[in-house]
Amino acid sequence: MTESSSDKLIEVLRKAVSRTSMLAEGNDPELDSVVRQIRQVITKGAGAQEILDVLNDAEPLLIKSDEAQLKRAKYVRKALQSLIDLLEKQSNKTVPQAEKKELEAQIRSSWQSPAQWPELLKGFLSLSQNTFDQSSDDTNQTKNSFFKRLLKQDSSSEEQSDDKEIMSQISHTLAGLINNLQLPTHYDDDIVDLRKALLGNNNLQQLPELLDEVINFVMVAIGKTQESLTNYLNQLNKQLASINVSVSTSYNSQKSLSESREGFNTKLQTQVADTSKAMQGVNDLDSLKNLIEDRLSTISSTMSEYKTDMQEQEKQATQSITLLKNKVTRMEKDSTSLRSLLQEKLALAMTDSLTDLPNRTAYQDKVMPLCKAMQNAKKSLCLAVCDIDHFKKVNDTWGHLAGDKVLRLVPKQIRMALLKEDMIYRYGGEEFVIVFQNTTAAQAFERCEAVRRAVEKTPFNMQGKPVSISVSIGIAELNSTEDSEALFSRADKQLYIAKESGRNRVMIEK
Numbered sequence: 129m130t131e132s133s134s135d136k137l138i139e140v141l142r143k144a145v146s147r148t149s150m151l152a153e154g155n156d157p158e159l160d161s162v163v164r165q166i167r168q169v170i171t172k173g174a175g176a177q178e179i180l181d182v183l184n185d186a187e188p189l190l191i192k193s194d195e196a197q198l199k200r201a202k203y204v205r206k207a208l209q210s211l212i213d214l215l216e217k218q219s220n221k222t223v224p225q226a227e228k229k230e231l232e233a234q235i236r237s238s239w240q241s242p243a244q245w246p247e248l249l250k251g252f253l254s255l256s257q258n259t260f261d262q263s264s265d266d267t268n269q270t271k272n273s274f275f276k277r278l279l280k281q282d283s284s285s286e287e288q289s290d291d292k293e294i295m296s297q298i299s300h301t302l303a304g305l306i307n308n309l310q311l312p313t314h315y316d317d318d319i320v321d322l323r324k325a326l327l328g329n330n331n332l333q334q335l336p337e338l339l340d341e342v343i344n345f346v347m348v349a350i351g352k353t354q355e356s357l358t359n360y361l362n363q364l365n366k367q368l369a370s371i372n373v374s375v376s377t378s379y380n381s382q383k384s385l386s387e388s389r390e391g392f393n394t395k396l397q398t399q400v401a402d403t404s405k406a407m408q409g410v411n412d413l414d415s416l417k418n419l420i421e422d423r424l425s426t427i428s429s430t431m432s433e434y435k436t437d438m439q440e441q442e443k444q445a446t447q448s449i450t451l452l453k454n455k456v457t458r459m460e461k462d463s464t465s466l467r468s469l470l471q472e473k474l475a476l477a478m479t480d481s482l483t484d485l486p487n488r489t490a491y492q493d494k495v496m497p498l499c500k501a502m503q504n505a506k507k508s509l510c511l512a513v514c515d516i517d518h519f520k521k522v523n524d525t526w527g528h529l530a531g532d533k534v535l536r537l538v539p540k541q542i543r544m545a546l547l548k549e550d551m552i553y554r555y556g557g558e559e560f561v562i563v564f565q566n567t568t569a570a571q572a573f574e575r576c577e578a579v580r581r582a583v584e585k586t587p588f589n590m591q592g593k594p595v596s597i598s599v600s601i602g603i604a605e606l607n608s609t610e611d612s613e614a615l616f617s618r619a620d621k622q623l624y625i626a627k628e629s630g631r632n633r634v635m636i637e638k
C-alpha cells in the first residue's frame with residue numbers, strides 16, 4: 129500500500145469514526161455495548177468480514193439512536209418556543225421584539241445541533257431578564273414591574289398568582305427538557321434534585337439560577353459525546369501504532385545485517401594483516417607453509433561463520449518481510465471493503481430520510497469550502513433559505529403524517545422549478561436551503577420566484593381536499609470576504625422580512 133493511499137484510508141477511517149460516534153451519541157446501554165464491540169474489533173486488527181458483521185449488528189441500533197437524537201432535538205426546539213410564548217403571554221410585560229426574533233431565528237438555524245443548545249438556553253435567559261428589566265424601566269408600567277413586585281412585595285394577589293402560573297409552566301417545560309437529556313447515571317440524583325427544585329418553585333425570581341443549572345446539565349450531556357469520540361480515536365491510533373512496530377522491526381533487521389557485514393570485513397582485514405606480519409619473521413619454507421595453512425584455515429572458518437550468520441539473518445529478514453507483506457495485503461483487502469462500507473454509511477449520514485435530500489451535515493460539509501472556492505475564483509454564488517408558510521397549521525389541522533407528506537412533496541416542486549446544477553438541502557424542520565453557483569442575485573431571484581409560483585400553484589391533496597401551500601424565501605449573494613455562516617445569516621434575515629411582509633414572497637437585499 130502506498131503512503132498516499134494509506135493516508136487516504138486513515139482519513140476515511142477518521143471521518144467514519146467521527147460520524148459513527150455522532151450517530152452513536154444516544155448511548156443507550158444496548159448500543160453502548162455494540163459500539164464497544166466495534167472498537168475492540170478494530171483495535172485487535174480483525175479482518176474485514178468480522179468488522180462487517182459487527183457493523184451490521186450495530187446498524188439498526190444506530191438508526192434507532194439517530195431517531196431518538198432527532199426526537200430530542202425536536203423536543204428542545206418545541207420547549208424553547210413554548211418558553212418564549214410563555215414570556216409573551218404575560219400581559220404586563222413587554223418582550224423585546226428584536227431580541228425575540230433573533231433568538232427565534234437562532235433556534236430555527238441551530239435546533240438540530242446539541243452543541244448549540246446551551247447557547248439557545250442562554251439566549252432565552254437573556255431574553256427573560258431583558259423582558260423583566262424593560263418592564264421595570266418603563267415608567268407607565270412601574271406598578272407592574274416584576275422585580276419591584278417581587279422585591280417590595282407590593283403587587284396585587286392577582287399579579288402574584290399570574291407569576292406563579294407562568295413559573296409553573298416554565299418549570300414544567302424545563303423539567304421535560306432535562307428529562308430528555310442523555311446523562312451518565314451518576315447524575316441521576318442531581319437531576320432528581322433539580323426537577324424537584326423546578327417543580328416545587330413558584331418564584332419567578334429564581335428562574336435565572338435554575339436556568340443556569342439546566343444549561344450546566346446540557347453541557348455535561350454534550351461533553352459525554354466528545355469524551356466517547358476521543359476514546360474511539362485513541363483506539364484507532366493503537367491500531368495504526370501496531371503497523372508502525374512491524375515497519376521498525378523490518379528496519380532493525382536490515383540494520384543488523386549491514387552491521388555484521390562490516391564486522392566481517394574488519395575481522396578479515398585484521399587476519400590478513402596478522403598473516404603478512406607473521407610471514408616477515410619466518411625464514412624456512414616448511415614453517416612458511418604451516419603458517420599459511422594455519423592462517424588460511426582461520427580465514428576459511430571466519431568466512432563460513434559469516435556465511436552461516438548471513439544465511440540466518442537473511443532467513444529472518446525474508447520471514448519478517450513476508451509477514452509485513454501479508455499484513456499490508458490483508459489491510460489493502462480490508463480497506464477496499466471497509467471503504468465502500470464507510471462510503472455507504474457516510475452517504476446515509478448525509479441524507480435526510482424523509483425527503484431523500486442531502487441534510488444539514490451535508491450542507492455544512494459542502495458549502496463552507498464551496499464559498500471559499502467561489503471567492504478565490506471570483507465567481508458569484510447565491511444562497512436562498514426557503515421556509516414553508518404556516519406549516520405548524522398543516523400539522524395541527526391535518527396531522528403530522530400529512531405534514532410529512534407536504535415535506536416530501538414541496539422539495540419535488542422546488543427541484544422542478546430549478547436548474548440541474550442548483551443544489552437543495554433540507555436544513556431542518558420545514559426549512560430548505562438552495563445554493564446557486566455561478567448565478568447572479570438577479571438570476572437567483574428569478575429562479576426563486578419560479579419556485580414560489582410552482583409551490584403556490586400545486587394543489588396538495590389532504591384527505592381528498594386540495595390545500596394551498598406557500599413558501600417564503602430569503603436570498604443573499606456571497607460577497608468577497610464573508611464566510612458561509614455570515615452568508616446564511618443574511619439570507620435568513622431576508623426570509624424573516626419575507627415572513628413579516630405577509631409570506632408567500634421572495635426577498636433579496638437591495
Ligand SMILES: Nc1nc2c(ncn2[C@@H]2O[C@H](COP(=O)(O)OP(=O)(O)OP(=O)(O)O)[C@@H](O)[C@H]2O)c(=O)[nH]1
Nearest residue numbers: 515516517518519520521523528531532557558627
Ligand atoms: N410533520 C412534520 N412536522 C415538522 C417536522 N419538523 C418540524 N416540524 C414542525 O414544523 C412546524 C414549524 O412551525 P413554526 O416554525 O412555528 O413555523 P410555521 O408554522 O411554519 O410558521 P411560519 O414559518 O412563521 O410561516 C412545527 O410545528 C414543527 O413541529 C417534520 O419532520 N415533520
